[in-house]
Structure formats: structure tokens, C-alpha cells
Amino acid sequence: MDLFKEQVNRLFEPATFIGLSTVGFFMLVYSRRVWSTTSFWVGNVVLTLFFGLSALDPNFNKVITKPDNIPILIMVYTAWWTLWLSMNQAITNDQRMELGLPPDEQEDSGKKVWAWPDLVYTELLAMLLVGGLLVIWSIFLKAPLEEPANIADSPNPSKAPWYFLGLQEMLVYYDPWLAGVVFPGLIVVGLMAIPFIDFNPLGNGYFTFRARKFAITWFLFGYIVLWVVLIFLGTFLRGPNWNFYGPYEYWDPHKLEALVNINLSEYFWIKWFQQPLPSNWMIREIPGFVATLAYFSVVGFVLTKTYLKQMHQQMTTIRYGILMTLFLSMMALPLKMLLRWFFDLKYVIAIPEYFFNI
Amino acid sequence: MARSQTLHEYNISRLNIWFAALAVLMVVVVVGMVFDDYNRSWKKYQREFVRLEQEQLGEARLAASEKIKEDRLTKAEERLTEARTELVAQREQLSELDKKHIQVHSEWYRIDQNFRFYKAEYDVVKYEFAVANERHDEAKAEAAGVKLAEMGLELQRMRVAREDAIARREAIEAQMDELRDAETKAQARLAKITEDVDLIDKRLATIQDNWFNKARNAAMLDFIQPSLRVNQILPAGLTYDVNFGVTDRVDRCTTCHLGIDNPRWEDAPQPFTTHPDLDTYVAAASSHPLTDFGCTECHGGRPRGVEFSRAAHTPRDEEQRKEWEEKYGYHKMHHWVLPMLTADDYEAGCVKCHTGVREIPKADTYNAGRQLVEHFGCQGCHKIDGYEDMAKTGPSLKRIADKLTPEFAYRWISDPKLVRPHSVMPQIFHLQNVVGGKDGDPTYWSRRTTAEINGIVAYLFDKSETTDFASAAVPRGNPQRGQQLFESVGCQACHLVAEEEDALEVVGVSPRQFGPNLEAVASKSTIAWTYHWLKDPKSYDPTTRMPNMRLTDQEASDITAYLRTLRADTTTPYGQEPSDPEMVYEILMDYLSNTQPVATAAAQLDAMDERAREVLLGERVIGRQGCFGCHLIEGFEETLPIGTELSGEGSKPLNKFAFNNQHGVEHSVKAWIEHKMLEPRSYDEGMHLLPLEKSRMPRFNMTEEQAKLVTSNVLSWTKHTVPQENQRNLSASEQQAARGEKLVASRNCRGCHIIEGQGGAIASLIEDTGYHPPNLFNEGAKVQPDWLVRFLHEVSPIRPWLNVRMPSFEFTEEERGVVANYFMAVADAHDNPYPQADLLTYADSGSGSGLFELYKCQQCHPSGALSADAPSASELAPNLSLAKNRLRPDWIVSWLTDPQSQMPGTRMPNFFYDDGEYFTDEAPEEIEALRDYLMTLE
Known part of the structure; x- marks a missing residue:
């Protein structure tokens, strides 16, 4: 049993966990069969079995029963439910359209219902149900309030509110100005920009996957892998000192991990060219500048010739440029994760002289 | 209406059923919410208290009406x-x-x-x-x-x-x-x-189970004026530190501890029990009234908590914790840094306000703990607020070569307790984290320890100054006479011999443990040293606390002869062996490469010969082990102590204590410290530490009782402070008393004298009370301060018939003043012994002279040769010709009037007064006449 648990713990290490999540995510998105009603229930059973059986482990139990962590549990289920619902509908529509039928939603589109009682009454019922559940929740799980902040006894781990744990996880890989300011800003700006970038009229008013493969895949990647999975990771797998702990591992505050990372400039000058770092930071960071510029220009350009050839033809260059900036910024996170996991890369550009690190 | 059923998206009757069900759910949930909010655990106690009070008042009413x-x-x-x-x-x-x-x-x-x-x-x-x-x-x-x-x-x-x-x-x-x-x-x-009955009826009416009381305590109505409510005390000025600011301290303990200030609840069950000491605490007339002090400032705990666990109660032991878990669903408040103190440690709360004094009245546990801390010399290695400027616990080692042989020093350092089981010196080597092998070398630690101890010995003897002690001849002494002297001049006030120490029944430290236990002293020091030390301790070590007993050459040699008989078998497993030079080199590299490059360190060592390396090793080991915390050592006079500062140790959060692999130790600050006292190195167990990273705390062989007392004292060292105006601020005379108290303790005056009701330890060894050292009761009101200062400067015996000697302490001028002020402060005496000018005329000395003869004062107070009918030596009293310069005239009056009130247990008879009445009308005048005579007697 312990051996099994150890294996599971290893499976949940950030690299494997996020890696597997990504692979799993693409398998889910591109396999139509997953979105059947049966697999909805299979998904629920798998989740419930995982949490239920894991709750027998005292260490996992301690983490999962903390009043703060209950919403995350609920979130895991609701994320699955909403994802399944929309994808199920999209697949159904795609199948219908292959047969020449209109999408499911079209049948409803001519229909009218009464505001009262059909709309308002059901809203009232929903309100009552949710209200009642919230009160019951609040009675049985007290708000996890602690004593006034104490500099002599700061909580360890110090965690952000659950909905910010994705951001906090980002801080492992990027400096605060990026992970805490630029990226969150880009998320908001990017979400606002979607209607202006995405002019594909297909899918208006109905779910479809085939007609919006790029949009849905990469939006969901950002949402599921880079947000929900990171929150899950931050909640259940990050313990004292923001160290990684397997689900069945004891949260030992004294756990030590060797976190020795180096910069790209050090790779370049010292490891490859066997010479000291140039004293001038502009020269020193040339590889970093080149890499960053190349990432944003060359990748975007290559994509116009390959994966996004058709899309690029339909778009103006400015629109494509904005899309690429947002897309590549988003992908900068998993990319940096990979670089960190496999190459111990600390910064691509490191200019501590001006507190500017990427 | 044009609506028909078919037009609806949902089945409306089914929605109605849903609505009904959800409405019921909502009502149930709201009721549940109100109940959950209403049903607070403290109300249960208040109801129970009301019930008990009704019972109690019913009985009282019956008793009162029967009285009518x-x-x-x-x-x-x-x-x-x-x-x-x-x-x-x-x-x-x-x-x-x-x-x-x-x-x-x-x-x-x-x-x-x-x-x-x-x-x-x-x-x-x-x-x-x-x-x-x-x-x-x-x-x-x-x-x-x-x-x-x-x-x-x-x-x-x-x-x-x-x-x-x-x-x-x-x-x-x-x-x-x-x-x-x-x-x-x-x-x-x-x-x-009918007064008493009416009063009870009035109180009963307010707590009756009538509809009014029920209504005002009912849910939803109880916001108006309930009788069941949270009680709170806001002691003025006391605050609670919320880390980024302070708020008023709000104690809600009396919400459940309802009978705390009422003696009628003495036998009631908890939480209603009366405070056990209402004379000192809680009661309005006591020195710590509830309204001014609250509860948690002393007891600790979470002031605002009104639920059992949330008040941060602390169980006494594992058993009580289990009991509480069952009874109250107890759990620890993880976020509360200062949990309630348990009964053993209540007194740790006193010191926050009672600062600047050595002893706190009535706080026996605290005082005993403090004595032990000073006795073991914790302050030698650890900085602790309130323990500054204290004498070093051990002797100076600056002239060690005069006193010991290197062979003996080696054995002693290896394990002092094996040579002298009652030594205060702790064990430093051969402890659990520095024994056995290392990296596959099974003899590593035994070789390393040998080298380190040899190093210390080499350093100490290398730096030791020498005097002519060693070569001087010592007169031959008589051990029997020596023993008599040892047992009579007063050595035993400070020194015990061997197992005598086990027989002491003392909580804390007895004055008789002040000096070292003298077992095996003959095996330790040389004859020449012993003799010269006895004659004049300060000439060997100017910092010693050992006073000069003014022994003659003969007396000193007799006592020396006696001490030479205190020999014990000192063969221990640790005989001196030569160091392994390679090991010396290796250890030195450990030390030196810590602060300099390996090559530089090696070069430095290679340039030295073996002896020099050994001495250097000794210097490094002494520096690391902190020997200079207790001993004066050449080259370490200004070195800072090695231990962590312990000033805030009592309020350090639990998660700052590393329990490491000591899973048997309960998870509390108290248990951690207690275990550290008993097994100081145990927290190193199972850790991979380099030799210089290992714990250095020595092992004192404390008993569990001692460890508990010391721990209790450590818990009193908190960073939590009480505003100055709320503290027990000392008046000018109390400050003088506190200063004097420190001096009195540092010279062990209580070894011989009873001061402030404590001490006189040596008295238990002297059967005849007439030979006891004088009780210093009310001394400040008795003697003239000038005389006391002169006496301390140059002791001239007041009671020459006593065998016990007042030693010459060689006080500084300032210290003599401190002593005089101390006695005046505790006796509340004026510093001018002649408050009235007319006292200086001594008008009645003539008639006093007659009375002096009449009452035969000189029979017991001889001024010269004893008269024929003189009593035995133990009945004698001081020479009255000393009175003029020694006693205060107003004290003589009180003394002659009622000696027992001035010195309980004195043999001085009552000549003039007893039981509140003078024997004759002339008695007051006679007393004054005698006083006048005494004050003129040459």
C-alpha cells in the first residue's frame, strides 16, 4: 500500500502532474467518445473514488477536510460538469450537422416562454435551494478565521485565496511583476479582446467544436490546465514553504528540496562557451533577448506557414499579431515550466541590476 | 387569461411541489441557523449556575428564616x-x-x-x-x-x-x-x-424561572436585556498585543467562571469554583482585584474565548487532555501563541509585573525556579533579562596550576559528576551526541574527545599564572581539631560534604548549597593551595565569593588537615591519555577552515609544533563549549556567552522549537524545555550533523523536580509586556531592598543569619540555640547605620562566645552602604538614628545607672571578666558598652519594653511590661532612664 501511495505521490509531482494533465486534456478534447452520458458518470465516479479512497489516508484527509479547501473540491466537480455539458452539446451538434441537420439549439430558437412562471419561478426555486445549502454549509463548516496576523508566527504555507492559487503557482516560475501584474493583466485584456479577434461566425448561438477547434482548444487549455489544474495543485499539493507534497505525503515543514537553478546567460557563456559572464549586462543578456524576440516573432511566423496557415490568411496582420502576442504570452507559462523542470532554467533574461527578470 | 398549461416550459404543479419542499427546507435551515447561533456552550454553564444558585439561595433562605x-x-x-x-x-x-x-x-x-x-x-x-x-x-x-x-x-x-x-x-x-x-x-x-430573607428573595426574584426571565433569554429576543450573557472585564491599561497594534484586554473568563469571586462557591464544581486565594487575588479588597487585573494577564490563554477550547485552556497532562477531549470536545488552539499556564506554572505570569526583584512574595515555585537557574548558572551561557551582572558560577581558572594537576583536570572535565557526584559543574563530554563512531571509524569520538579535553587542559595550564603557593611550607595540622573547627566556625553554612546534600529537604536551593560540595576535595586540590586558600581566598582569586574567615595559621592548617581526609576514589573510566596528533590536526582544521580557506588553515597548522596545536585546540574548544560562561579564563574575559538569548523564550511560538526525532515528547513548549533540561543533547538524535553543528548544551543531571521548576521559570521569560503604570513599581525604599536582596543572596548571608524570616541554614547543625548566629530581625531599626557600615568594614565580634564567625567579606564601600540601606529599607527605619534632639542629652543617665545595677544587667551582658554567678556561655548577651555606638536609642526603648516584639524567641526577660501593661507606673520613665544610661556608657 505504501509503495502504491508513493507511486501516486510521484505521479502528482508538478512536472508529471501538469504534463499528464495537458496530455489528458488534449485526449479529452480530441476524442469524441469521451463526451457521452456514460463517460459523464464514469468521470464522476472516478473523481469520487479518487477523493473518497484518498480520504482514508490521514495526510490527504487533513488537507481535504480543511474548511478552506471545500470549495476546491466542489470546483473540481463543477469544472467537469460544465466542461462535459458544453462539449457534449458541441459533439452532438457536430454529429447532427454532419447528417445535414441543424444544431440542437435551432429547435428551441423559435420558442417563447413566459417570464412568469417559467423564468422567475424557477429562479426563485434555485435561489431557495442555493440559499439553503449555503446556510447549511456555514453552520457545519465555520469560517476558517485565524488570530490576528503575527509576525512571530506567520502561517506556513502562506497561501493566497483559493481563486488566486493559479497566480501563486505562476510565481514559482516568473517574477512578481510578470506573474502578478503583466500576466493577470493580459488575461483580463485578452478575454476582453476575444470578440474582436475571433470573427468566426460559426457557433453563434449554438455549441460546436469542429467549426471552432483552435478557439475552443486553446481557451480550454488556458482555463482547465493553466487555471483549474494549477488551483488544484496549489491547494492540495503545495505545503509548507510552497514545497511540493504528494497527496499522501505528510506536510513536514522542515522538508528540504534542492532548488538550484541557473540563468540562460550562464548556460550560454559559462557552460557552452566556457568563458566568464560579460560584465556589461546588455552583452551578457544577448542570448536572452534573442531567445525572447525569436519566441515572439519566429514562432508566430512559423505558425503562419503551418498550423495557422488558413487562419492567418483570413486575418489582417495586426489582428494576427495581437492574437499571437496573447497566445504566446499564455504559452510562455507552460514553456517556462518545461524549461525549469528539464533544464533548471531560472531566467531567460536576468538583469538583477534593474530588477528585470523574465 | 390566455395562458394554457401546454404553453409552459415546466409543469407548474410540479414546480409548486418543489416550491413547497424548498420553502420547508428554508424554514428548517433558518430555524437551525438561529438555534446554532443561540445555542452557545457558555449558556449551558450559566443555566447550571442559576440552578445551583437557586438551590443555594433556597437553603440560605431557609436558614435565614429559621434564624428569625x-x-x-x-x-x-x-x-x-x-x-x-x-x-x-x-x-x-x-x-x-x-x-x-x-x-x-x-x-x-x-x-x-x-x-x-x-x-x-x-x-x-x-x-x-x-x-x-x-x-x-x-x-x-x-x-x-x-x-x-x-x-x-x-x-x-x-x-x-x-x-x-x-x-x-x-x-x-x-x-x-x-x-x-x-x-x-x-x-x-x-x-x-426580615432583612436577610428579603435580601435573598430580592436576588431570587431576578433569577427565577418565571416567564419574564424566560422571555428575555429567548432566541431572537435576547438582544434586548438578557440575564444570560457574556460577562467581560476590561482591566484599565492592560492591553493585548495584536502584533501590528494593541487593543484593550477583554477578559471573558467570568462568563463561565461565575463563582470566582464569591467564597460561597468554594466547594462548587468547576467552572464555578471560587478562586483558591481570595486574600491575594480577585476579591475587591485583595492586592490583585479582578477589575484591575482581569484573569489572562497572569494565567495566559485567550481572553476573548467563551468556548472551552477557544479560551486556549491547557490540560495538565495527557490524561486530562483525553478527559477534556471526551467531555468538552477539546482541541488545541493552534493559532494562539500564549496558551493558558497550567497549575504548576501559574507563577510564571507574576514576573511580568514584579520586575526588578529577586523573589516575589508567595510565588514559591517561581522563587525556587529562579534559585535553581542561578545555582546552575544558566545565565552564564544565555542572556536573560533580569539575570544580568551576576557572579560567575564556577571558580576562576586563571591560576589553575596552583590548585590542580593536569591529570586531575583531565578527569574532572571528562565527567565532573564521576569525581564529585554533587558537583554543580555539568557534564560536557561523553554525551549521547558525541560518542561512538563516525564515517566508519568506531573510535572517532573517543579519540576526538580525548584530544579536545587534552587541549582544554593544555590551554588552561599554559595560560595559568603561578604564585609561590606551591613552594610555601604548610604547618602540620591536626585533622580532629580541623574537623571541630570546620563544624563550628561556619564553613557548613555554605559547604556540604558528600551525601549530606541528598539529605537536604529543599525546594529550590538551600543556602548550604552556596559553595561547592567538598567531597573528594583532597583528591582535587593540593595541600599548599588549600592552606593558602583558607587563609586568604581573595589573594588567590580576587573575584571569589568565599570570604575570609580570619583563621590563624594553626586553624588554617588544622582545617587543611581535616579536608585532606575528604578523599574519594576518583578513578573514573577517563584517565588521561595522550592525544592522537592526527586527530588534533583534524579537529583544528574543522575549526580553522570554518573561518578561513583550507590552505591557509593548513599552512597555519603546519607552522606550529604539537604543543602549540594542542593549546590552540584548547582555546577553540573552550570558545565553543563556553567554559568561560561560568569560569574566569585567561583570554576569554570579554567573550560573549555562547547560548541563545532566552529573554523571550516563554512566549516563543511552538513551531520555533525543533522536536526532531523526539516523538515521545509532548508537543508543547513546556515539555520541550523540560526534556531539554533532562536530556540536553537528545534533539540531535537521528540528525546528520557535523561535529561543530552539534548541540553544546551540557547535562546538569537535574532531577525531574528541578527540571520542572527551571522550566516553569523559563516560561516566565516572555516578550509580552505590561504597561509601566500597571506593573508593580517599586518605591525608593523597595528598590533599596531589592538591591540589598541581590547582595545578600550573592554573599549567602542567609547561610548563617535569619533575614526577613528566611535562612539561618546553619542553625540546624547547632543544638544549643544560644550559639546560633544572630537573627537579623528588624536589624535596620535596631542598629545605627554608621555602626553597621563600620562593622562590615572591619568585623569585631559582638558576641565573642559564639563559635560561628562573622566572616570578613571585604565589601566595597558602596556595597557596605547597600547592606545598611537594605536593612533600613526592610525594617522601614529612618536613616537618622536620632530623630529627636533631646535624645542626645540623656538627662536621666544618673537614675539609669542605679537601675542598671538593680536589674543586674551585667550578669548576662558582661563588659569584662565574667562574674561568679554568670550563666553558661550560651546564655550570654552582647556587651552593653557597645550600645552607645551601635544601637538606636528608640530601639532600646522598644526592646526594654517588650523584647519579644523586637526579637521573637529572645532570652531577654520582660522587666517592665507584659501583655499590654506596664508593671509599675514608673516603668516608662525607668526605661528611658536606662536608655539614657546605656547611651552614655563607655
């Missing part, structure tokens, strides 16, 4: 009835008066109102007058002035009328009272008889 004498009650009731009957007869007269009263009263009402209205108008004109003058509107001002004069007259008239109305009304009231007089008096008499 039946006949007196009937008589009083009869008298009341009588008075009332009489009153009926005067009914008409009374009603007539009543009518008149109403009329006069209404008249007064009208006049009074008119007066007040007029007064208001008058004030307005006054204001107008002032404003007109300010604006220089003279016409207006003049008009207002005229009006004011008129109105003033009218106002005066109205006032007279009002007073007249009042007078008339009072006259009628007086008449009415007169008529009712008999009834009023009868009523008062009856009330007096």
Missing part, C-alpha cells in the same frame, strides 16, 4: 397592625391634610414654573445687554440695563414666594409624618427582622 425569632416577628407584626388601626381613627384629619397638601403643592408648582420661565427671560436680556455693549450700541445697552434692574427685583420677589410655598408644603408634610410616625417605625422594625 417567632415571638419577635409576631410582636412586630402586631405593633404594625396596631399602628394602622390607630391611623384609621385619624382618617379625617389625615385626609384634610392630604387635600391641603395637594393644594399647596399645586401652588408651588405654578410659582416655581413662573419663576423658571421668568429667569429664562432674564437671562436673555442679560445676553442682549452684553451684546449691545460689545457692539457699542449704547442706547440699547442702557435700555437693557434698565430692564435688567427691574427684572432683577421681580425675580427676587418670585424667589421669595417660591421659598414660602416650599416652606408651607414642608410644614404640612411634617404634620402628616407625625401622624404616620408609629406606622413607619413599626414597618422599619419588621423590615429589620
Whole structure:
């Protein structure tokens, strides 16, 4: 049993966990069969079995029963439910359209219902149900309030509110100005920009996957892998000192991990060219500048010739440029994760002289 | 309506069922919510308290009503009835008066109102007058002035009328009272008889289970004026530190501890039990009233908590914790840094306010703990607030070569307790984290330890100064005589010998443990050293606390001879072996490469010969182990102590204590410290530490009892502070007392003398009380300060017949002043012994001389050779010719009047006074005459 648990713990290490999540995510998105009603229930059973059986482990139990962590549990289920619902509908529509039928939603589109009682009454019922559940929740799980902040006894781990744990996880890989300011800003700006970038009229008013493969895949990647999975990771797998702990591992505050990372400039000058770092930071960071510029220009350009050839033809260059900036910024996170996991890369550009690190 | 069922998206009747079900759910949930909010655990205790109080009051009422004498009650009731009957007869007269009263009263009402209205108008004109003058509107001002004069007259008239109305009304009231007089008096008499019962009834009414009390405590209504409510105390000035600011301390403990200030609840179950010491705490008349001090400032815990666990109660032991878990669902408050102190450690809370004193009255545990901390010398290695400037615990090692052989020093350092089981010196080597092998070398630590100890010995002897002690001849002494002297001159006030120490029944430290236990002393030091040390300790070590006993050469050599008989088998497993030079080199590389490059370190070592390396190793090991914390060592005079500062240790959060692999130790600060005291190196177990990273805390062989007391003291060292004005601030004389107390403790005066009711340890060894060292009761009021200062400077025996000697302490001038001030401060005596000028004339010394002869004072107070009928030596008293310069004249008067009040247990008879009465009318004058005579006696 312990051996099994150890294996599971290893499976949940950030690299494997996020890696597997990504692979799993693409398998889910591109396999139509997953979105059947049966697999909805299979998904629920798998989740419930995982949490239920894991709750027998005292260490996992301690983490999962903390009043703060209950919403995350609920979130895991609701994320699955909403994802399944929309994808199920999209697949159904795609199948219908292959047969020449209109999408499911079209049948409803001519229909009218009464505001009262059909709309308002059901809203009232929903309100009552949710209200009642919230009160019951609040009675049985007290708000996890602690004593006034104490500099002599700061909580360890110090965690952000659950909905910010994705951001906090980002801080492992990027400096605060990026992970805490630029990226969150880009998320908001990017979400606002979607209607202006995405002019594909297909899918208006109905779910479809085939007609919006790029949009849905990469939006969901950002949402599921880079947000929900990171929150899950931050909640259940990050313990004292923001160290990684397997689900069945004891949260030992004294756990030590060797976190020795180096910069790209050090790779370049010292490891490859066997010479000291140039004293001038502009020269020193040339590889970093080149890499960053190349990432944003060359990748975007290559994509116009390959994966996004058709899309690029339909778009103006400015629109494509904005899309690429947002897309590549988003992908900068998993990319940096990979670089960190496999190459111990600390910064691509490191200019501590001006507190500017990427 | 054009709506038909089919047009609807949902089945409306089914929605109605949903609605009904959800409405029921909502109602149930809301009721549940209200109940959850209403049903607080403290209410259970308050209800139980009310029930118990009802019971208690019921019993008290019964007892009180039984006390009422039946006949007196009937008589009083009869008298009341009588008075009332009489009153009926005067009914008409009374009603007539009543009518008149109403009329006069209404008249007064009208006049009074008119007066007040007029007064208001008058004030307005006054204001107008002032404003007109300010604006220089003279016409207006003049008009207002005229009006004011008129109105003033009218106002005066109205006032007279009002007073007249009042007078008339009072006259009628007086008449009415007169008529009712008999009834009023009868009523008062009856009330007096039933007073106790009425009082109980009144209290009972407020806690009865009637509808009113039920309604005001009902859910949803209990926000108005409930009788069950959270009680809280806000002690003025006391604060609670919320880390980024302070808030008022709000103690809610009395919400459940309802009988805490009421002696009637002494035998009640918890949480209602009365505080066990109402004389000192909680009661309004005590020195720590509840309203000023609250609870948690002393006891710790979470002041605002009103639920068992959330008040941060601390269980006494594992057993109680389990009991609480079952009974109260107890869990630890993880976020509370200062949990409640347990009964063993309550006194740790005292020191926050009682600062600047060595001992806190009544705080026996704290005081014993503090004595132990000082005894073991914790402050030698750890900085602790309040333990500054203390003498080093161990002897100076600057001249060690005169005293010991290197062979002995080696054995001693290896494990002092093997040589002298009662030594205070702790064990430093051969402890659990520095034994056995390392990296596959099974003899590593034994070789390393040998090298380190050899190094220490080499360093100490290398730096040791030498005197001519060693070569000087020691006269031959007689051990029997030496033993007699040892047992009579007072050595035993500070020194014990071997197992004698086990027989001491003492909590904390006895004065007799002040100096080292002398077992095996002959095996330790040389003859020459012992002899010279006894003769003049300070010439060997100017910092020693050992006083000069003014021994003659013969006496010193006799005692030396006796001490040479205190020999013990000192063969321990640790005989001196030569160091392994490679090991010396390796250890030195450990040390040196810590602060410099390996190559530099190696070069430095290679340039040294083996002896030099050994000495250097000794210097490094002494520096690391902190030997200089207790001993004065050449080269380490200014080195800072090695231990962590412990000033805030008691309030350090639990998660800052590393329990490592000690899973058997309970997870609390207290248990951690206690375990550290008993097994100081155990927290290194199972850790991979380099030799220089290992714990250095030595092992004191404390008993569990001692470890508990020391731990309790450590818990008192908190960073939590109480505002200066809330602390126990010492008055000027209390400060002098506190300073003196430190000096008295540092010289162990209590080894011989009883001071402030404590001490006189040596007395238990002297059977005849006549040979006991003097009790210093009220000393400051007894002797002249100048004399005390002179006496301490140059001791001249007051009681030459005593075998015990007052040593020469060689106090500094300042210290002598501190002692004199100390005795005056604790005796509350004035520093001028002649408060009245006429005392200096001694007018009656002539008649005093006669009385002196009459009462045969000199029989017990000999001034020269003893008279024939002199009592045995133990009955003697000081020479009275010393009185003039030694005693305070007013003390002599009190002494002659009632010796027992000045010195309980004295043998001085009462000549003039006893049991509050003088024997003769002339006695007071005779006493003064004797005083005058004594003060002139040469």
C-alpha cells in the first residue's frame, strides 16, 4: 500500500502532474467518445473514488477536510460538469450537422416562454435551494478565521485565496511583476479582446467544436490546465514553504528540496562557451533577448506557414499579431515550466541590476 | 387569461411541489441557523449556575428564616397592625391634610414654573445687554440695563414666594409624618427582622424561572436585556498585543467562571469554583482585584474565548487532555501563541509585573525556579533579562596550576559528576551526541574527545599564572581539631560534604548549597593551595565569593588537615591519555577552515609544533563549549556567552522549537524545555550533523523536580509586556531592598543569619540555640547605620562566645552602604538614628545607672571578666558598652519594653511590661532612664 501511495505521490509531482494533465486534456478534447452520458458518470465516479479512497489516508484527509479547501473540491466537480455539458452539446451538434441537420439549439430558437412562471419561478426555486445549502454549509463548516496576523508566527504555507492559487503557482516560475501584474493583466485584456479577434461566425448561438477547434482548444487549455489544474495543485499539493507534497505525503515543514537553478546567460557563456559572464549586462543578456524576440516573432511566423496557415490568411496582420502576442504570452507559462523542470532554467533574461527578470 | 398549461416550459404543479419542499427546507435551515447561533456552550454553564444558585439561595433562605425569632416577628407584626388601626381613627384629619397638601403643592408648582420661565427671560436680556455693549450700541445697552434692574427685583420677589410655598408644603408634610410616625417605625422594625430573607428573595426574584426571565433569554429576543450573557472585564491599561497594534484586554473568563469571586462557591464544581486565594487575588479588597487585573494577564490563554477550547485552556497532562477531549470536545488552539499556564506554572505570569526583584512574595515555585537557574548558572551561557551582572558560577581558572594537576583536570572535565557526584559543574563530554563512531571509524569520538579535553587542559595550564603557593611550607595540622573547627566556625553554612546534600529537604536551593560540595576535595586540590586558600581566598582569586574567615595559621592548617581526609576514589573510566596528533590536526582544521580557506588553515597548522596545536585546540574548544560562561579564563574575559538569548523564550511560538526525532515528547513548549533540561543533547538524535553543528548544551543531571521548576521559570521569560503604570513599581525604599536582596543572596548571608524570616541554614547543625548566629530581625531599626557600615568594614565580634564567625567579606564601600540601606529599607527605619534632639542629652543617665545595677544587667551582658554567678556561655548577651555606638536609642526603648516584639524567641526577660501593661507606673520613665544610661556608657 505504501509503495502504491508513493507511486501516486510521484505521479502528482508538478512536472508529471501538469504534463499528464495537458496530455489528458488534449485526449479529452480530441476524442469524441469521451463526451457521452456514460463517460459523464464514469468521470464522476472516478473523481469520487479518487477523493473518497484518498480520504482514508490521514495526510490527504487533513488537507481535504480543511474548511478552506471545500470549495476546491466542489470546483473540481463543477469544472467537469460544465466542461462535459458544453462539449457534449458541441459533439452532438457536430454529429447532427454532419447528417445535414441543424444544431440542437435551432429547435428551441423559435420558442417563447413566459417570464412568469417559467423564468422567475424557477429562479426563485434555485435561489431557495442555493440559499439553503449555503446556510447549511456555514453552520457545519465555520469560517476558517485565524488570530490576528503575527509576525512571530506567520502561517506556513502562506497561501493566497483559493481563486488566486493559479497566480501563486505562476510565481514559482516568473517574477512578481510578470506573474502578478503583466500576466493577470493580459488575461483580463485578452478575454476582453476575444470578440474582436475571433470573427468566426460559426457557433453563434449554438455549441460546436469542429467549426471552432483552435478557439475552443486553446481557451480550454488556458482555463482547465493553466487555471483549474494549477488551483488544484496549489491547494492540495503545495505545503509548507510552497514545497511540493504528494497527496499522501505528510506536510513536514522542515522538508528540504534542492532548488538550484541557473540563468540562460550562464548556460550560454559559462557552460557552452566556457568563458566568464560579460560584465556589461546588455552583452551578457544577448542570448536572452534573442531567445525572447525569436519566441515572439519566429514562432508566430512559423505558425503562419503551418498550423495557422488558413487562419492567418483570413486575418489582417495586426489582428494576427495581437492574437499571437496573447497566445504566446499564455504559452510562455507552460514553456517556462518545461524549461525549469528539464533544464533548471531560472531566467531567460536576468538583469538583477534593474530588477528585470523574465 | 390566455395562458394554457401546454404553453409552459415546466409543469407548474410540479414546480409548486418543489416550491413547497424548498420553502420547508428554508424554514428548517433558518430555524437551525438561529438555534446554532443561540445555542452557545457558555449558556449551558450559566443555566447550571442559576440552578445551583437557586438551590443555594433556597437553603440560605431557609436558614435565614429559621434564624428569625417567632415571638419577635409576631410582636412586630402586631405593633404594625396596631399602628394602622390607630391611623384609621385619624382618617379625617389625615385626609384634610392630604387635600391641603395637594393644594399647596399645586401652588408651588405654578410659582416655581413662573419663576423658571421668568429667569429664562432674564437671562436673555442679560445676553442682549452684553451684546449691545460689545457692539457699542449704547442706547440699547442702557435700555437693557434698565430692564435688567427691574427684572432683577421681580425675580427676587418670585424667589421669595417660591421659598414660602416650599416652606408651607414642608410644614404640612411634617404634620402628616407625625401622624404616620408609629406606622413607619413599626414597618422599619419588621423590615429589620426580615432583612436577610428579603435580601435573598430580592436576588431570587431576578433569577427565577418565571416567564419574564424566560422571555428575555429567548432566541431572537435576547438582544434586548438578557440575564444570560457574556460577562467581560476590561482591566484599565492592560492591553493585548495584536502584533501590528494593541487593543484593550477583554477578559471573558467570568462568563463561565461565575463563582470566582464569591467564597460561597468554594466547594462548587468547576467552572464555578471560587478562586483558591481570595486574600491575594480577585476579591475587591485583595492586592490583585479582578477589575484591575482581569484573569489572562497572569494565567495566559485567550481572553476573548467563551468556548472551552477557544479560551486556549491547557490540560495538565495527557490524561486530562483525553478527559477534556471526551467531555468538552477539546482541541488545541493552534493559532494562539500564549496558551493558558497550567497549575504548576501559574507563577510564571507574576514576573511580568514584579520586575526588578529577586523573589516575589508567595510565588514559591517561581522563587525556587529562579534559585535553581542561578545555582546552575544558566545565565552564564544565555542572556536573560533580569539575570544580568551576576557572579560567575564556577571558580576562576586563571591560576589553575596552583590548585590542580593536569591529570586531575583531565578527569574532572571528562565527567565532573564521576569525581564529585554533587558537583554543580555539568557534564560536557561523553554525551549521547558525541560518542561512538563516525564515517566508519568506531573510535572517532573517543579519540576526538580525548584530544579536545587534552587541549582544554593544555590551554588552561599554559595560560595559568603561578604564585609561590606551591613552594610555601604548610604547618602540620591536626585533622580532629580541623574537623571541630570546620563544624563550628561556619564553613557548613555554605559547604556540604558528600551525601549530606541528598539529605537536604529543599525546594529550590538551600543556602548550604552556596559553595561547592567538598567531597573528594583532597583528591582535587593540593595541600599548599588549600592552606593558602583558607587563609586568604581573595589573594588567590580576587573575584571569589568565599570570604575570609580570619583563621590563624594553626586553624588554617588544622582545617587543611581535616579536608585532606575528604578523599574519594576518583578513578573514573577517563584517565588521561595522550592525544592522537592526527586527530588534533583534524579537529583544528574543522575549526580553522570554518573561518578561513583550507590552505591557509593548513599552512597555519603546519607552522606550529604539537604543543602549540594542542593549546590552540584548547582555546577553540573552550570558545565553543563556553567554559568561560561560568569560569574566569585567561583570554576569554570579554567573550560573549555562547547560548541563545532566552529573554523571550516563554512566549516563543511552538513551531520555533525543533522536536526532531523526539516523538515521545509532548508537543508543547513546556515539555520541550523540560526534556531539554533532562536530556540536553537528545534533539540531535537521528540528525546528520557535523561535529561543530552539534548541540553544546551540557547535562546538569537535574532531577525531574528541578527540571520542572527551571522550566516553569523559563516560561516566565516572555516578550509580552505590561504597561509601566500597571506593573508593580517599586518605591525608593523597595528598590533599596531589592538591591540589598541581590547582595545578600550573592554573599549567602542567609547561610548563617535569619533575614526577613528566611535562612539561618546553619542553625540546624547547632543544638544549643544560644550559639546560633544572630537573627537579623528588624536589624535596620535596631542598629545605627554608621555602626553597621563600620562593622562590615572591619568585623569585631559582638558576641565573642559564639563559635560561628562573622566572616570578613571585604565589601566595597558602596556595597557596605547597600547592606545598611537594605536593612533600613526592610525594617522601614529612618536613616537618622536620632530623630529627636533631646535624645542626645540623656538627662536621666544618673537614675539609669542605679537601675542598671538593680536589674543586674551585667550578669548576662558582661563588659569584662565574667562574674561568679554568670550563666553558661550560651546564655550570654552582647556587651552593653557597645550600645552607645551601635544601637538606636528608640530601639532600646522598644526592646526594654517588650523584647519579644523586637526579637521573637529572645532570652531577654520582660522587666517592665507584659501583655499590654506596664508593671509599675514608673516603668516608662525607668526605661528611658536606662536608655539614657546605656547611651552614655563607655
